[in-house]
Amino acid sequence: MSEIVNVDVKLATNKFHVDEGHQHIILKDNPDMNEYRKLINACPAGLYKLDEDGSVRFDSAGCLECGTCKFLCGDTILEKWEYPRGTFGIEYRYG
Amino acid sequence: MSEESFDAIIVGAGLAGCVAAYVLAKAGADVLVIERGNYAGSKNMTGGRLYAHSLESIIPGFAKEAPLERKVTKEKVTFLTDDTGVTLDYHNGREQTSVEESYTLLRGDFDQWLMAKAEEVGAQFITGIRVDEILTQDGKVIGVKADGDELLSKSVILAEGVNPVLAEQLGMVKPKVKADVMAVGVKELIELPQEVIQDRFNLNNDEGCAWLFAGSPANGLMGGGFIYTNKTSVSLGLVCGLHDIGTSSKTVPQMLEDFKNHSMIKPLIEGGKLLEYSAHVVPEAGIHMVPQLVGDGVLITGDAAGFCLNIGYTVRGMDLAIASGEAAAKAVLTARENNDFSAEGLSSYQSLLEDSFIMKDLKLYKNLPEFMGNPRIFNQYPKMVADIMQSMFTVDGSASQPLRKTIMKHCKEVGYMNLIKDGIKGVTSI
Ligand SMILES: Cc1cc2nc3c(=O)[nH]c(=O)nc-3n(C[C@H](O)[C@H](O)[C@H](O)COP(=O)(O)OP(=O)(O)OC[C@H]3O[C@@H](n4cnc5c(N)ncnc54)[C@H](O)[C@@H]3O)c2cc1C
Ligand code: SF4
Numbered sequence: 218m219s220e221i222v223n224v225d226v227k228l229a230t231n232k233f234h235v236d237e238g239h240q241h242i243i244l245k246d247n248p249d250m251n252e253y254r255k256l257i258n259a260c261p262a263g264l265y266k267l268d269e270d271g272s273v274r275f276d277s278a279g280c281l282e283c284g285t286c287k288f289l290c291g292d293t294i295l296e297k298w299e300y301p302r303g304t305f306g307i308e309y310r311y312g
Numbered sequence: 313m314s315e316e317s318f319d320a321i322i323v324g325a326g327l328a329g330c331v332a333a334y335v336l337a338k339a340g341a342d343v344l345v346i347e348r349g350n351y352a353g354s355k356n357m358t359g360g361r362l363y364a365h366s367l368e369s370i371i372p373g374f375a376k377e378a379p380l381e382r383k384v385t386k387e388k389v390t391f392l393t394d395d396t397g398v399t400l401d402y403h404n405g406r407e408q409t410s411v412e413e414s415y416t417l418l419r420g421d422f423d424q425w426l427m428a429k430a431e432e433v434g435a436q437f438i439t440g441i442r443v444d445e446i447l448t449q450d451g452k453v454i455g456v457k458a459d460g461d462e463l464l465s466k467s468v469i470l471a472e473g474v475n476p477v478l479a480e481q482l483g484m485v486k487p488k489v490k491a492d493v494m495a496v497g498v499k500e501l502i503e504l505p506q507e508v509i510q511d512r513f514n515l516n517n518d519e520g521c522a523w524l525f526a527g528s529p530a531n532g533l534m535g536g537g538f539i540y541t542n543k544t545s546v547s548l549g550l551v552c553g554l555h556d557i558g559t560s561s562k563t564v565p566q567m568l569e570d571f572k573n574h575s576m577i578k579p580l581i582e583g584g585k586l587l588e589y590s591a592h593v594v595p596e597a598g599i600h601m602v603p604q605l606v607g608d609g610v611l612i613t614g615d616a617a618g619f620c621l622n623i624g625y626t627v628r629g630m631d632l633a634i635a636s637g638e639a640a641a642k643a644v645l646t647a648r649e650n651n652d653f654s655a656e657g658l659s660s661y662q663s664l665l666e667d668s669f670i671m672k673d674l675k676l677y678k679n680l681p682e683f684m685g686n687p688r689i690f691n692q693y694p695k696m697v698a699d700i701m702q703s704m705f706t707v708d709g710s711a712s713q714p715l716r717k718t719i720m721k722h723c724k725e726v727g728y729m730n731l732i733k734d735g736i737k738g739v740t741s742i
Contacts, residue, residue: 219566219570220573221569222565222566222569224589227565227586227589228589230586230587230588230589231589234350254558255557255558257563258557258558258560258562258563258564260563261498261564261589262565263563263565281589281591283592284592284593285494285554285591287475288491288494288554288593289491289554289557300348300477301348302442303440303441303442303458304348304350307355307590308349308350308354308355309353309354309355309356309357309419309420309590311418311420311421311501311587311590312353312354312356312357312418312419312588
């Protein structure tokens with residue numbers, strides 16, 4: 218039954234105004250892997266990734282601003298969590 | 313610094329914020345709403361079902377003009393395992409009064425309409441501006457800072473939603489709201505022709521279906537799936553509690569994908585086109601997470617105040633957001649009459665809430681979050697019901713057992729004591 222989900226295809230249907238050069242969420246250096254794993258599971262946009270060599274890769278472009286990572290791992294592994302500046306970020310056309 | 317001082321600045325043009333603005337402006341107060349998105353609703357998503365009662369009492373007959381999708385006349389609840397589904401199906405063909413009705417909706421359209429209603433009666437809106445800071449003087453809130461500008465106000469209503477960054481700054485909401493009282497909701501909006509929706513869900517013209525799924529959608533974690541029919545699309549999604557997400561064998565996006573591909577769901581959305589993918593946190597703790605609601609010059613409404621109920625077969629936050637926005641507006645109007653915007657002067661907010669369905673319902677369901685935390689509800693019971701059904705409906709030539717025995721056998725797998733305990737707890741928490 219399980220088909221591996223491709224979140225990027227879904228995100229591509231959304232409208233985003235990316236604030237180039239401004240990451241509104243910043244990960245701490247060398248994050249605790251147990252905490253990071255929670256975010257791999259929970260982030261609806263699949264933005265918390267692991268590279269082949271096991272290193273972490275995160276980019277806040279594509280963020281749905283849902284707040285999940287903030288509530289799960291707040292100050293444990295996030296250096297900063299804020300909403301994108303006004304007008305930027307996800308723009309739901311339907312919601 | 314701007315010299316002008318508003319009676320109220322409202323942060324957030326969601327439902328709570330737009331309604332507060334409407335009620336205030338209608339009574340002649342000077343009110344400004346600041347929204348970070350490019351239009352009201354541009355940052356908001358929901359499952360999709362509005363219980364009409366609270367907005368009906370503020371804007372009578374609103375359903376005739378608001379951009380609503382369908383009126384809910386069909387309710388379904390399905391206990392789902394990976395490969396089975398047992399459904400309760402309720403068709404309501406009875407007349408309903410306007411306060412009993414409920415509708416499916418999409419926030420992009422709906423919030424813009426609500427904002428326009430507030431503008432019509434004189435509220436001012438600025439969109440595309442993020443409020444960065446709440447200004448205080450001697451412990452009293454005196455305005456907001458946004459985009460480097462400072463705007464003064466006699467009161468500030470925080471209607472910023474489930475992630476209350478500003479209320480945290482003020483210390484009114486504890487910054488680390490624990491993950492075990494939060495859930496994440498994800499949704500796909502899937503386009504289908506109107507006739508196809510009506511055929512597949514057995515609906516007449518404007519009728520709609522609200523369908524909830526307990527069991528496997530959230531991979532056995534607390535939560536469930538939903539489908540709401542719109543005019544030419546369906547809202548399909550799931551809500552999953554965050555407390556055990558670290559040990560889940562599936563990611564949240566994978567849960568949604570598997571739910572969509574379930575043999576029971578797939579035919580319903582076959583041929584549909586994905587229009588949008590959205591997600592949002594849902595506050596789940598009910599009364600246990602309600603923060604300090606009033607401070608000097610400031611009030612908290614809607615999701616920011618934890619006014620949301622997950623009662624298993626439905627998530628309700630929109631009607632609470634609307635009613636709390638109204639209550640906050642009324643409290644500000646009282647403060648304005650007495651020219652006292654202190655916590656004391658705004659305290660009628662608290663009593664208005666106590667007297668309303670908001671606090672009564674939150675209290676009524678106060679034990680539900682804990683009950684719902686019980687994993688048996690999301691994995692063993694759906695399986696038990698499916699096993700009973702399978703035994704009932706399977707004829708394979710082996711000697712039949714009395715139905716009573718079949719049922720008892722499957723109950724035993726969960727454990728009689730567990731059934732009794734959960735039964736009592738369930739009944740006392742609803
Ligand atoms: C998956 C899911 C399904 C749900 N299903 C249902 C359902 O079927 N029925 C139901 O009744 N409820 C449901 N809910 C709950 C409901 O959606 C919420 O309770 C409701 O939207 C809360 O409204 P609100 O006005 O408090 O906040 P929101 O609608 O979240 O509005 C907050 C607003 O504040 C703005 N904002 C935030 N911070 C700032 C800032 N610093 N500066 C400027 N603007 C800011 C945001 O952009 C946003 O517009 C569901 C929720 C989810 C996630
Ligand atoms: S806010 Fe939501 S979508 Fe954005 S990175 Fe965090 S979990 Fe992912």
